[in-house]
Amino acid sequence: MPTRKHNKTSSLRMRLMLGAAVTVSLFMLALFPALKQVFTVALETSIEQRLAADASALISAARIVDGQLRMPEKLPDEEFDILPARQTGMIYDNKSNLLWRSSSSKAIQLNYQPKYDGRGHEFLRGIDIDGREYFIYDVEVDLLRGKNADFSIVTMQPVSDYEVMYISLRQQLYVWLGFALLLLLGFLWLGLGWGVRSLRGLSAELDEVETGKRAALSDQHPRELLRLTRSLNRLMESERQQSERYRHSLDDLAHSLKTPLAVLQGVGEVLSVNPDNSEQVHTLQGQVSRMSQQISYQLQRASLRKSGLLRYQVKLKPLLESLLGALDKVYRDKSVVVTQNYAEELRVPVEQGALLELLGNVLENAYRLCLSQIRISASLIETGCELIIEDDVPGVPKHQRERILKRGERLDTQYPGQGIGTAVVKDIIDSYGGQLFVEDSPLGGAQFRIIFPLN
Template sequence: MIRSLRVRLMLGAATLAALFMLALLPVLQGAFRSALEGVIEQRLAADAATLISAARIESGRLSMPERLPDEEFNLLESKLLGFIYDRDGTLLWRSPSSGDERIDYRPRYDGEGYDFTRLHDERGVEFFVYDLEVDLLRGQAAAYSIVTMQPASEYQAMLDGLGRQLWLWLGGALLVLLGLLWLGLTWGFGSLRALSRELDEVEGGNRDHLSREHPRELLRLTDSLNRLLDGERRQRERYRDSLGDLAHSLKTPLAVLQGVGEALAEREQARVLQSQVERMSQQVDYQLQRASLRKSGLVRHREPLAQTLETLCGALDKVYRDKRVRVWRDFPAELCVPMERGALFELLGNLLENAYRLCLGQIRVGARATADGCELLVEDDGPGIPVDQRARILQRGERLDSQHPGQGIGTAVVVDILDSYDGELQLEDSELGGACFRMKLPG
């Protein structure tokens, strides 16, 4: 499917212009044919008048001079033929130029005055025929048909040449028309390009609203987009205020829990509690920051993967210490992920928590830098995810594992985070036997 509006308009205009040219071609050819036949008829009429001026009636008989005023009638190789018939259609005289022609023509003396038609000789050669009835010749009563003829071959050659010229002219006109149309569309689409630039500025945070300096046809669209932007901005502010209130209400309880954890730091369970309280505090800070920052503000961060993974695995190893999970690290030690620290903790935390819960004993975290960003993998040796269920588990509230507690939002949160960074998530089968979460992040 053609996705360019300008190309669609060009193809549509080119098709209509080509159809118009094809319809115009036979009209022009017909007009030229009629004009050319009119010229030939006038010429043959003038030649018939020449014969009439040269004719005499002597002793009741037609008399013609040996040489006619028009030399074309006197030359054997000439293509202008002349004949004179009586009332009964009997040939009385023929011009010297018609000496070798075998033309079976019978004039019809019916009082109509003249007739312009075509005929073919014995060889199939086509002629134009002008037949003029004469009732009075130099003051004397007469009843003759003065006939002049001309081959149609020259006429057909002119028509063929005109047809070729018309194809060239109309084809050239079509190309010029399409070129002008392309320039016109380029100029006309300048307003759309200006609108696109303003939208880019809105997306980049450099503009709050679209201007009204656009054609009238686009003002309704820009007004609707401005109302949508205002509504989105108000909604984002409500979310930010709600998250701010939530963060404020959780800060004090978290501080109390953290203080209790520090007081009981000598116990193993207290250290686990303290690490989880710190993680909760970090996530509250991250969610508050995410509500107030735009996407462009988050993309600028780069976080070391090894350090984040070490922190998360240390906490999860204590929670799932009975499983003795082994985590394989398959990435360079210095590799950094183009993501803010809190977002990376949230992303890996959800995926690793699922992997720890469902694996049999092995997890592999792989990563590599790519030409356009970074690719991150989290694999396990658990039961895996059926192909027909992979789209379902990415939806908020959907869970395949009903034997463990949870709200079914972990993978949905992962998708939300990746969307905010223009990333992609693919679910595949792991070489370990379980599920593989493959994530691609732009750099």
């Protein structure tokens, strides 16, 4: 029998994993801008330090001659073409008048005017007339080589020089955070698998209990589950004891009623000697027979009810072969041809005794009423396990089928001659959550179609 399919999201491990994945993903999404901001601050700090070093180099090269600023014709970086970076700097007086600019800054028309306001230094951004953005470092100098001086030393660096570095780092952040996310999810999956292993063990033990391989759950579980397993054990033991008491009580009741019924039967036989008592004897024997049938019916109904915990799977082929062999002997004079159509390994989710009683009643009626043909089919369908039993005798009239399928109707009281078999069949099907359909058969008779759910 194929295993039952479950939606993946119904797995506790999968639900926990989805929750953890969403949480970790949100955390990573929140972490990315924070890391990007940290890098941006660190990068701008390093740029500020670089521009401060350039400003210090300009200050070192500057001279005051007769109160006037003097700068060398070429800065050190301009004398050596092998240096990739050029110092881009300007010097302003305290009136914001430009006094000097490096040769590398002559092409830059920056919209920036320094303010000699005693703030010491500042680091900011500016834009030239072509729209290019620059990092600007502005430091105030009031003492140069021991002489009073009021200058603003401004050094600059294009923002575009760092865009490649910034884009590269952002891509690396994406890669490393994605890798970290996958690694973390992998560890979470393994951790959750280890965490729910005990639940799998409990599930396996419950499967063994349902199939009758185990009488109770063990105590080899985490302490958080022990209360659950012990409660389930008490429930199962209570159910077993209650079921056993129920069966014993019914047996006692049946035995206690057999003697009074036998006495009444004997009284009827004595009274039947007198022809004047024939009507009373007939009534008495009819009621005694009916009481005996009702006792048998209730005993069968009680003994064949489904357990609340056990799950059965009975192989259909050997059970049918045994049943058909017995019926062939009983009805050997009819030469009934039985066609069977089902997989050899097919199993029906019903307890063996209940399935034997169900099929016995339906097939006995089919043997008794059919002309010469019976067909038995069984298969697994989407809604469960389907059993179909057909014969070639004119079927049950449609206006009577509703009564057969109606819960609580018993054909033994509504339609004489049917006995209690159909009522027992309906009770067994109902106790297993199944469905019974009475339809027309292609053979020309009735078709009893029974569906049992697999779970």
